[in-house]
Amino acid sequence: MTGSEKLEEDDVPPETTTEDLLRLGDIASGSEQPPAAQPEAPVVFDVRDLSVFYGSFRAVRNVDFEIHQHQVTAFIGPSGCGKTTVLRSFNRMHDLTEGARVEGTLNYHGIDLYGADVNAVEVRRRIGMVFQKPNPFPKSIYDNVAYGPKLAGAKRSELDDIVQRSLEQAALWDEVKDRLKKSALGLSGGQQQRLCIARTVAVEPEVILMDEPCSALDPIATGRIEDLMDEIKAQYTIIIVTHNMQQAARVSDRCAFFTTEVNEQSDTRTGILVEFDATEKMFSNPSDERTENYVTGRFG
Amino acid sequence: MSAVSPQGLAERPAPSEIGSDLGGRGRGGRTDQAFRLLALLAGLSILAILALIAFSTIQKGWPAFSKLGTDYFFGTQWKPRSGQFGILPLVYGTFVVAAIAVVFAIPVSLGIAMFMTEVVPRRFRFGAITIVDLLAAVPSVVFGLWGIRILAPKLDHIFGNGFFRFLGDIPIVGNLFGDSSGRGFMTAGIVVALMITPIITSVTREVFATVPRNDKEGALALGATRWEMIRGVVLPHSSGGITGAVMLGLGRALGETIAVALLIGANPQISANLLGTGETIPAQIARQLSEANGLFRSALIGLGFVLFIITIAVNVTARRLVVVMDRRLKGA
Numbered sequence: 161m162t163g164s165e166k167l168e169e170d171d172v173p174p175e176t177t178t179e180d181l182l183r184l185g186d187i188a189s190g191s192e193q194p195p196a197a198q199p200e201a202p203v204v205f206d207v208r209d210l211s212v213f214y215g216s217f218r219a220v221r222n223v224d225f226e227i228h229q230h231q232v233t234a235f236i237g238p239s240g241c242g243k244t245t246v247l248r249s250f251n252r253m254h255d256l257t258e259g260a261r262v263e264g265t266l267n268y269h270g271i272d273l274y275g276a277d278v279n280a281v282e283v284r285r286r287i288g289m290v291f292q293k294p295n296p297f298p299k300s301i302y303d304n305v306a307y308g309p310k311l312a313g314a315k316r317s318e319l320d321d322i323v324q325r326s327l328e329q330a331a332l333w334d335e336v337k338d339r340l341k342k343s344a345l346g347l348s349g350g351q352q353q354r355l356c357i358a359r360t361v362a363v364e365p366e367v368i369l370m371d372e373p374c375s376a377l378d379p380i381a382t383g384r385i386e387d388l389m390d391e392i393k394a395q396y397t398i399i400i401v402t403h404n405m406q407q408a409a410r411v412s413d414r415c416a417f418f419t420t421e422v423n424e425q426s427d428t429r430t431g432i433l434v435e436f437d438a439t440e441k442m443f444s445n446p447s448d449e450r451t452e453n454y455v456t457g458r459f460g
Numbered sequence: 461m462s463a464v465s466p467q468g469l470a471e472r473p474a475p476s477e478i479g480s481d482l483g484g485r486g487r488g489g490r491t492d493q494a495f496r497l498l499a500l501l502a503g504l505s506i507l508a509i510l511a512l513i514a515f516s517t518i519q520k521g522w523p524a525f526s527k528l529g530t531d532y533f534f535g536t537q538w539k540p541r542s543g544q545f546g547i548l549p550l551v552y553g554t555f556v557v558a559a560i561a562v563v564f565a566i567p568v569s570l571g572i573a574m575f576m577t578e579v580v581p582r583r584f585r586f587g588a589i590t591i592v593d594l595l596a597a598v599p600s601v602v603f604g605l606w607g608i609r610i611l612a613p614k615l616d617h618i619f620g621n622g623f624f625r626f627l628g629d630i631p632i633v634g635n636l637f638g639d640s641s642g643r644g645f646m647t648a649g650i651v652v653a654l655m656i657t658p659i660i661t662s663v664t665r666e667v668f669a670t671v672p673r674n675d676k677e678g679a680l681a682l683g684a685t686r687w688e689m690i691r692g693v694v695l696p697h698s699s700g701g702i703t704g705a706v707m708l709g710l711g712r713a714l715g716e717t718i719a720v721a722l723l724i725g726a727n728p729q730i731s732a733n734l735l736g737t738g739e740t741i742p743a744q745i746a747r748q749l750s751e752a753n754g755l756f757r758s759a760l761i762g763l764g765f766v767l768f769i770i771t772i773a774v775n776v777t778a779r780r781l782v783v784v785m786d787r788r789l790k791g792a
Contacts, residue, residue, distance in 0.1 A: 251681060258582050285683030295678040297693060307692060308682035356678070363682055 201228040204367060204397050205250065210264035212245050212254065219245045220431040223264070225416055227367075232389060232398045234408035234439065237418035237454070242431020243401045244292075246418075247369050250399065251287040252280040285312060288365035292372040294352035296344035296359070301327075301336050304344045304355055308363035322362055330358035331388050350381025357388065361396070368392075370400040374407065386411050405455055408439065415439040417451045513768060521762025524755060532759065533766075538728040538739070540748070545759040547766060549728035553645065553738035554767070557720060558713035560649025560734065561656055565709055568653070569660035570702070574690060576661075577668040589665070596658035604719035607651040608643075612723065615650070616642025619735045638733035643725040645734050651723055652716050656709035663708060667701030668694055700785040707778030711771050717742040741767045 205227035212220045220242030227233050235243040245254075252273065254260035266273045273283060296304050305323045306314075314322060323340070327333040332354040336347070344355055353373060360368055370389075374382040389398055389411050402408050408415055416436045420429040435448045446452045518525075524532055528545055535546015576588050619640035627637040640646075671694050679689040695702075725737025726747060741763050749760050 253677060253681070256677070256680065281683055281685050284681055289677075289681035291674060291678065291681075293674055295672070295674040297675065297678065298696065307679070308684075311682065311684055311688055311692075359678075359682065 201231055203227070204229050204269065206265070206267040206270070208265035208267075210246065210249065210262065210266055212242070212249055213259075213261045213263065214257070215259040217428060218430050220418075223433045225433065225436040227397065227399060228414070229397050230393055230395075231413040232393050232400060232411050233414045233416065234412035235399070235401045235416050235418060236403075236405060236408045237431075237434075238420065239403075240429055240431070241418040241420045243418050244371050245431065247371055247399060247401050250367070250369055251284050251289050253289065255280050285363055286365050287367040287369060288360035288363060289369040289371065290353070290356050290360055290373045293376055294349055294356055296347070296352050296355050298343065298345055300341045301344045301347070301355060302340040305358050305362050308359060312363055326358040326362035327355075329361050329392060330354045331384060331391075332358055348381070350377050350384060353377060353381070353385060354388065357385070361392065365396065367397045367399065370398065372401050372403060375403060382407070405443075405457075409443050412439045415442040417442065417446075417448075417454060419450055419454070514765070517761055517765035517768065521758055521765050524759040524762045527755065528759070532762065536730060538744075540752070540756050540759075543755070545755070547741075547759075547763060549730050550739055550741045550744055550763065551766065551770075552730045553724065553728065554714055554740040554742070554770070556645045556734070556738065557648045557652060557716075557724065557740055558710055560645060561652035561713040561716075562706060562710050564650060564653035565657045565660055566706060569657050569664055569705070569709075572657070572661045573664035573668055574694075576665050578686060578690060578694070589662075592658050592661050595654070596662075600655065600716065600718045601722075603651050603655055604722035607647060607719060607723045611651065612642035612647050615647050616640060619646070635732040636734045638731075638736055640733075640735035641725070641737065643723055644737045645724070648720045648723040648740075649734075651719050652713045655716060655719065656712050659712060660705045660709040663705035664698070664702055667698045667705065670701075671697045700782040703785055704778055704782045707774060707781070710778075711774055714771055714774065715742055715767065717746050721746050 203226045207223055207225050207227070210220070210223040211218055223246055235247060237243050248254055249262050249266060250273070254262060262274055268283070268287070271278065297307065299307070302323055305326050306319045309319060309322050324333060324337075327336060332351060335351060336355075344352065347355060353376075357368075357373075374385050377385065386407065389400070392398075400408075400411065414437065417434045418431050419434050421432050422429050435442065435446060435451045437447070441447075442451060443455050446455065524545060528535070532545055532547060534548060535544065536548050537544040537546045538549045572592060576585060576592075580588050619637075619642070627634060675693050675697065676689055679693045680686075684692060720740050721743035724739055724743055726739055726743070727737035728739040728744070729737070731738065745760050745763055749757070752760055
């Protein structure tokens with residue numbers, strides 16, 4: 161992590177409004193930059209000293225890193241290390257869990273996501289999420305994809321195009337174009353997960369959070385999803401939580417390794433960020449011994 | 461898991477012995493058999509009780525059925541003093557009161573259930589549930605007395621004025637809102653609505669609680685507000701269960717006796733005026749059975765059989781509806 165410019169960003173007062181967030185969304189979706197995987201890609205999330213609590217229990221502490229635009233960032237680490245907990249703080253999913261609380265700074269394009277004026281619904285429109293278990297709605301394939309755009313106020317006449325474009329982006333169109341009106345629950349697990357991706361891209365988010373999206377899928381379906389991520393990362397910023405280190409190595413540009421720290425007094429475990437770097441470096445020449453032990457399979 | 465100790469390995473039987481004791485009835489056989497028998501008896505007792513109810517009501521009601529025939533089942537005049545026992549006015553009143561009750565109870569119950577599953581913070585949830593359940597513990601006759609002493613005079617005042625006066629002047633629809641004395645279908649229906657709200661609420665609440673968190677988060681992650689999530693995910697998911705809950709409430713409303721007997725006005729008639737007086741099957745039975753004899757008594761017991769058939773039909777329809785709606789939801 162580099163030092164001086166970040167410090168300046170920290171000094172920006174967090175007095176932001178929903179309008180700021182709206183404006184930023186426009187800027188973000190309007191920027192058609194080439195998918196530069198260089199370290200200089202613009203910062204989307206700036207995370208400083210982030211901790212997540214469930215009641216008085218601190219699940220994750222002191223996370224620091226930046227997420228860059230049009231890159232795939234992978235969170236890896238053993239079970240219970242807080243990867244998913246951190247991921248869910250990016251689209252304010254913790255709002256739904258009673259007693260969950262986020263401390264520290266989580267800036268999205270310089271705006272504090274947990275600021276008093278920020279509307280969680282607007283946040284989730286820009287920062288989509290794909291879940292561990294495919295969760296299509298018990299509706300038709302068409303209605304699943306059209307659900308988000310309809311909420312966002314898309315006109316009926318636009319829906320057909322949006323549905324087709326989204327399903328094409330998710331590499332599912334050819335398989336389902338003849339049965340759009342059939343129930344989504346009749347699809348295979350891999351198809352359902354791609355439908356969930358189509359449903360997410362249909363609302364044109366800037367960021368897509370993926371919480372172990374392939375853990376319920378077979379290797380062929382997993383391969384499809386990974387190819388898909390590679391294709392769409394030119395348009396989206398992707399953060400993926402995965403248990404599968406090969407997957408992290410294959411799909412990600414940057415990688416964050418989390419582990420757990422046992423608190424002997426209370427016998428609880430808190431997740432900590434060990435290392436965050438370019439994926440290549442993390443897997444070939446990590447600077448922390450714990451990362452090396454994990455990626456080489458000696459631990460976890 | 462700790463590693464298997466060497467001793468543990470040594471204690472295993474030789475391969476040739478494994479499986480030698482799998483045959484026979486063993487230890488589990490007899491207790492399972494006894495349990496099965498007990499469960500079977502319990503199940504059969506329900507059928508036996510139903511059959512006995514049907515048998516005795518048919519038997520005691522038979523004189524009315526055979527002597528009056530279609531005049532009984534399709535007659536539109538229930539005037540015991542002049543020997544007219546046409547049950548349709550009572551069937552009509554029973555359904556009208558139940559329908560009014562369900563119409564009022566559905567939105568209130570769904571609202572309370574949504575409030576309790578999606579809005580109330582966890583620590584207040586138990587208290588809220590207890591309060592609604594307390595409503596179910598209030599005796600029927602107390603509801604009836606409250607209806608007579610407090611609600612009916614107020615409704616009489618309201619029905620006779622303003623909005624309802626205005627409704628009464630509209631052609632066709634106006635027939636539904638005629639003269640009122642404060643007692644009648646509407647008053648009874650409103651009180652019964654209060655009485656069936658707890659059961660509809662608690663079943664609906666349990667149905668809402670079974671909606672997978674995964675599905676709800678899916679909607680929210682797409683930028684749905686809480687209400688959009690409820691409308692798009694929770695309600696469709698629960699449609700079968702809500703139907704079941706409403707039918708359960710309808711069943712109760714059809715059979716409600718004392719409160720209705722106090723509030724309905726005891727005037728068997730088929731009238732479109734929802735604010736006017738009427739009579740229901742259970743209310744009529746409760747009112748008259750102790751003083752009736754001969755054909756009148758037989759006609760009243762026959763009414764019991766008719767009500768029995770109506771509630772069974774409602775329940776069967778409810779079950780089928782739930783199955784159909786679930787199937788449509790899953791898209792099979």
